Amino acid sequence: xxxxxxxxxHIDWRGPKVVGIxxxxxxxxxxxxxxxxxxxxxPLLSILIGILAIFAxxxxxxxxxxxxxxGAVAAGLAGIFFGVLATYSSxxxxxAVVVWSSLIxxxxxxxxxxxxxxIGGLYCERSxxxxxxxxxxxxxxxxxxxWTIIWAHSWAGSWAWVIGLTGAALAGMALATIHAVWSISxxxxxxxxxxxxxxLALGITGYIFIxxxxxxxxxxxxxxxxxxxxxxxxxxxxxxxxxxxxQLNLMIWLSWVLLIGTYFFVFRTPYGLRLRSVGEHPRAAxxxxxxxxxxxxxxxxxxxxxxxxxxxxxxxGFVHSFNENMTQGIGFIGLAALVFGKWRxxxxxxxxxxxxxxxxxxxxxxxxxxxxWGTLFQALPYVLTIIAVAGLIGRSVGPAAAGRPYDKQ
Amino acid sequence: xxxxxxxxxxxxTPTPTGPLGGSSPQQNFVSRYGSKAGGALGPVIxxxxxxxxxxxxxxxVGKNPLKVYRSIFDGTGLNFFAHFGSYSIRLPFSTQHVWxxxxxxxxxxxxLQQTLLITTPIILTAVALGFAFRCGLFxxxxxxxxxxxxxxxxxxxxxxVNLNPFLHVxxxxxxxxxxxxxYAGIAGLLKAxxxxxxxxxxxxxNWTAIWVGEWLFGQQGPLQNTSQPAIPIxxxxxxxxxxxxxxxxxxxxxxxxxxxxxxxxxxxxxxxINRTTLxxxxxxxxxxxxxxxxxxxxxxxxxxxxxxxxxxxxxxAGALDITGWEYQIxxxxIPVSQVGFIGLAAALLGRNTAVGIGFASLLFGALINGTSGRQLDPSVxxxxxxxxxxxxxxxxxxxxxxxxxxxxxxxxxFRRRRRAT
Numbered sequence: 045x046x047x048x049x050x051x052x053x054h055i056d057w058r059g060p061k062v063v064g065i066x067x068x069x070x071x072x073x074x075x076x077x078x079x080x081x082x083x084x085x086x087p088l089l090s091i092l093i094g095i096l097a098i099f100a101x102x103x104x105x106x107x108x109x110x111x112x113x114x115g116a117v118a119a120g121l122a123g124i125f126f127g128v129l130a131t132y133s134s135x136x137x138x139x140a141v142v143v144w145s146s147l148i149x150x151x152x153x154x155x156x157x158x159x160x161x162x163i164g165g166l167y168c169e170r171s172x173x174x175x176x177x178x179x180x181x182x183x184x185x186x187x188x189x190x191w192t193i194i195w196a197h198s199w200a201g202s203w204a205w206v207i208g209l210t211g212a213a214l215a216g217m218a219l220a221t222i223h224a225v226w227s228i229s230x231x232x233x234x235x236x237x238x239x240x241x242x243x244l245a246l247g248i249t250g251y252i253f254i255x256x257x258x259x260x261x262x263x264x265x266x267x268x269x270x271x272x273x274x275x276x277x278x279x280x281x282x283x284x285x286x287x288x289x290x291q292l293n294l295m296i297w298l299s300w301v302l303l304i305g306t307y308f309f310v311f312r313t314p315y316g317l318r319l320r321s322v323g324e325h326p327r328a329a330x331x332x333x334x335x336x337x338x339x340x341x342x343x344x345x346x347x348x349x350x351x352x353x354x355x356x357x358x359x360x361g362f363v364h365s366f367n368e369n370m371t372q373g374i375g376f377i378g379l380a381a382l383v384f385g386k387w388r389x390x391x392x393x394x395x396x397x398x399x400x401x402x403x404x405x406x407x408x409x410x411x412x413x414x415x416x417w418g419t420l421f422q423a424l425p426y427v428l429t430i431i432a433v434a435g436l437i438g439r440s441v442g443p444a445a446a447g448r449p450y451d452k453q
Numbered sequence: 454x455x456x457x458x459x460x461x462x463x464x465x466t467p468t469p470t471g472p473l474g475g476s477s478p479q480q481n482f483v484s485r486y487g488s489k490a491g492g493a494l495g496p497v498i499x500x501x502x503x504x505x506x507x508x509x510x511x512x513x514v515g516k517n518p519l520k521v522y523r524s525i526f527d528g529t530g531l532n533f534f535a536h537f538g539s540y541s542i543r544l545p546f547s548t549q550h551v552w553x554x555x556x557x558x559x560x561x562x563x564x565l566q567q568t569l570l571i572t573t574p575i576i577l578t579a580v581a582l583g584f585a586f587r588c589g590l591f592x593x594x595x596x597x598x599x600x601x602x603x604x605x606x607x608x609x610x611x612x613x614v615n616l617n618p619f620l621h622v623x624x625x626x627x628x629x630x631x632x633x634x635x636y637a638g639i640a641g642l643l644k645a646x647x648x649x650x651x652x653x654x655x656x657x658x659n660w661t662a663i664w665v666g667e668w669l670f671g672q673q674g675p676l677q678n679t680s681q682p683a684i685p686i687x688x689x690x691x692x693x694x695x696x697x698x699x700x701x702x703x704x705x706x707x708x709x710x711x712x713x714x715x716x717x718x719x720x721x722x723x724x725x726i727n728r729t730t731l732x733x734x735x736x737x738x739x740x741x742x743x744x745x746x747x748x749x750x751x752x753x754x755x756x757x758x759x760x761x762x763x764x765x766x767x768x769x770a771g772a773l774d775i776t777g778w779e780y781q782i783x784x785x786x787i788p789v790s791q792v793g794f795i796g797l798a799a800a801l802l803g804r805n806t807a808v809g810i811g812f813a814s815l816l817f818g819a820l821i822n823g824t825s826g827r828q829l830d831p832s833v834x835x836x837x838x839x840x841x842x843x844x845x846x847x848x849x850x851x852x853x854x855x856x857x858x859x860x861x862x863x864x865x866x867f868r869r870r871r872r873a874t
């Protein structure tokens with residue numbers, strides 16, 4: 045706590061960083077005022093606020109705060125663009141799409157599998173092992189979660205979801221163990237192993253799924269005993285917060301616990317320091333007596349378990365069924381969020397929220413504007429990530445030793 | 454021995470240039486996947502091993518693996534070559550007939566046409582991956598480049614309806630290839646200028662291509678067909694934009710001359726890599742970027758060129774599929790298409806050599822055709838299961854081809870580590 049207040053005490057309120065952040069906020073504001081509930085109908089105001097945001101951005105870029113500064117410029121431009129666009133749209137259409145509380149609740153639902161995938165990837169890549177198999181781990185979790193929950197339902201009743209989560213995590217860890225053996229001990233290229241595991245996961249889950257459930261699909265009554273929602277009845281009447289937080293799935297709450305836990309583990313404990321040192325400079329870590337192989341094995345296997353939990357949320361917490369290749373790139377969006385968030389937990393979480401918001405918006409847009417614009421929004425996370433690694437909004441540089449097998453001498 | 458020394462040297466000099474940790478690991482994978490050491494033995498053992506493992510999966514669901522494999526093999530049409538006899542075929546562009554020793558109208562022949570049809574794009578996506586690989590780049594975005602090539606081929610093919618047929622089909626192929634080159638070039642440019650890791654960028658470009666395609670050909674999309682607004686599919690390309698079909702029925706997916714273009718590109722690949730300055734520089738950069746830089750080779754330029762040329766091949770694959778037999782593209786086909794990734798498996802299995810890629814592509818093309826719903830008898834094995842079996846085999850092949858199984862069996866990998874400590 046003292047560390048926190050200490051850091052706040054050192055903020056230079058007229059420094060370029062703060063001005064840049066204000067610029068970003070202004071850019072968001074430029075868009076926000078044209079949306080319900082405010083719904084300004086004149087484009088002039090959002091253009092003015094957007095220009096202010098751009099000036100704030102330019103000012104902080106000129107004071108060497110490039111990352112946040114360019115972010116503010118981009119936010120200003122986007123604010124003007126979308127703000128003007130929205131004023132051309134009818135108020136009824138706008139209010140059909142923009143219902144903030146349900147949009148935010150949907151954002152949380154879409155962001156949750158992403159955050160599990162991204163946190164899983166964070167442990168793996170922080171230890172110096174690239175993980176492009178997140179997609180496969182998610183899919184494995186999704187399938188084995190639903191398989192074990194159906195099996196456990198007959199004897200565990202309404203607690204079957206505990207078994208389901210356990211089964212999913214174990215399956216994910218099994219898959220990750222292959223990744224660990226191949227990339228750490230056998231020193232095969234980590235990206236190739238990851239690609240192979242994606243195929244294996246796709247093939248194996250599809251194979252067992254067809255064999256077990258075939259054309260009829262998974263049973264429809266999983267809704268009754270899937271991962272429970274947490275009903276907070278006392279929140280029900282609170283303005284705005286009630287509809288968002290009142291009825292969230294248990295896994296969403298767990299994801300926040302995981303997120304905060306990960307932040308403290310990776311940056312505030314000696315174990316986290318070891319993890320990071322192995323990912324940045326394994327030889328140095330080895331010299332001071334850290335077992336590089338052991339740390340990497342633990343990190344990679346844990347990564348598989350965590351990512352699989354995200355898959356389990358998807359199948360037994362959210363849609364309550366399974367289909368072949370049901371993750372459809374969610375694991376890769378998780379990887380994108382990790383890159384976008386520069387391998388840091390909180391920024392990664394912000395990225396998953398942004399990407400989740402894209403999906404939520406893509407879901408809502410068709411109600412008023414037809415399918416096709418929603419589809420384009422699905423591509424936005426990937427485009428943003430390309431822009432991020434290109435360095436336009438602050439360069440994304442990962443752990444130094446990621447991708448390289450370590451040879452003990 | 455030299456491989457070992459080089460990879461150890463890289464351990465000592467961490468040069469973080471990209472988000473995944475720089476260009477160093479390529480040293481390892483170029484020597485591991487690109488060398489001819491061990492020849493065809495390693496890949497053959499890998500393939501047999503993968504089929505054995507998949508055979509276990511078949512046995513687990515209570516089917517006889519040998520029977521299933523036999524049925525898949527019959528569906529591939531490769532048994533065509535076992536049917537000798539005395540037949541005649543018509544010479545192209547004439548009415549003359551000449552003696553031929555295989556029956557070109559048997560069922561096996563029709564199956565073989567389908568296998569070769571599927572093999573055509575796999576060869577090209579495999580060459581695409583192989584070319585980038587030789588430069589030390591892992592172009593995992595073959596799928597996206599393939600799709601972009603297909604989109605542009607559909608666009609050109611449905612647009613200029615009254616064009617001269619030869620020019621029209623040529624325009625489809627050239628613009629499709631260039632679109633693929635441009636798309637991969639984005640990743641190449643980012644790698645060359647800011648060092649963004651090509652794996653991250655190409656994965657993102659893949660998914661961007663998929664969603665943009667769903668938008669283009671979906672309902673009310675700009676390239677959706679004009680006659681049936683409820684069906685999310687493109688218009689059929691003009692007859693002039695279709696490649697000539699030389700074997701099999703014209704209306705039932707006969708084999709187009711695309712297979713010759715594809716095999717021709719294998720030759721081009723071999724020549725460019727082994728007999729040109731460009732190929733030499735690309736290989737030099739792939740083998741050791743630092744040494745190449747000291748030798749006066751522009752690493753950045755070669756990164757960009759290798760990616761763009763790689764995308765050229767993948768884009769051509771997409772354009773050939775459109776002009777050769779698909780003739781249109783449906784929204785629902787886009788996310789399930791796996792051609793780029795099968796090419797990846799074929800390139801790795803073929804160790805990035807032209808001949809190896811040819812055989813590996815044929816293997817995967819045959820496997821996909823043999824396990825498809827239209828070839829495999831459901832009473833022998835469900836095609837749905839068989840499709841997943843193909844994916845499993847593909848995964849196993851990629852997983853095990855990187856291990857040199859022969860050395861692993863003799864304990865080579867583990868022994869080497871003990872000696873090093």
